[in-house]
Amino acid sequence: MSTATAAKTATTTFASALNTAMSDAMERDPSVVVFGEDVGPLGGVFRITDGLTKRFGTDRCFDTPLAESGIAGMAVGMAINGMRPVIEMQFDAFAYPSLEQVFSHIAKMANRTRGRVRLPIVIRIPYGGGVGGVEHHCDSSEAYYAHTAGLKVFTPASVDDGYRMLREAIDTDDPVVFFEPKKLYWSKAEEDLSALREQYESGASGQDHSVGPQGRARVVREGTDVSLISYGPSVSTVLKAAEAAAEEGISAEVLDLRSIVPFDDEALQRTVTKTGRAVVVAEAQGFVSVASEIVARVQERCFHSLASPVLRVTGFDIPYPSPKLETHHLPDVDRILDALDELQWED
Structure with a gap:
């Protein structure tokens, strides 16, 4: 096997894609800096920033005190003065002390400032369950940020999207909250x-797999009977459910x-419209959630195409449970298949 062929078939992890x-981005643009709790020599709790301090020095990738509000506030000042900060909130719920800086x-x-001052800040947040984490380590708080006008919210679900979407987030002149599903690392x-x-640096990525300027969604499995709509950590579970549904004669897109x-309303x-049925799957609690917004948009835009009410499969409306109970809390294949059974299938 040639070297070129070997490179094309190399196994890459989601974590490695983010690190790369x-x-x-740091190699291409000296104004990009990375900082947060333990992201320097240690490389972060999940080693996503491993090697960046060694390669670029402590001026470009460095540790901060355990003060999320201070991390976010420092990013504001640096961005105003021409830097492009990429900050890490060690775990999703650890980010809550920074919300005053983020929201206000x-x-x-x-x-x-009527557009005169832009803040090209990326806030990286490991989120979601599936890793046996305790309280404050497995929250899904995307709804808080999505509800806050002025923020972009990205969440990749694959290795290639992890690379492309993080590059785009760093290049964006507006603040991006970049949710990284921990269980996919x-x-x-x-x-x-x-x-x-x-592909990214030549501009070709926007033609296909990148988020693109309009935030395009992607169909990762074609189907004709029902649409399974998801994002981030739930996409892999939904794909497994689609495979199981196919064995029962249901073609799920x-x-x-x-x-x-x-948000990509056109793709939704x-x-x-193609399938006439929809189930929305997400780890976060269902009440007042991103999943709720998706259901509302389907009802508003596709009502006359629907053959059945739109259903949701989400986490329960409780604080995130202990590790022994998280398998019951998170959407799984069986709960998704149960939702498919509840749909109206008569013509």
């Missing part, structure tokens, strides 16, 4: 990161939203 995305300043600065795919880099803000309308 930051490294490539990061999200509003461009509007407050060790997932693997046959990807050539060098090719992804070349799977839509990975990829970007919560901006296209898949539901």
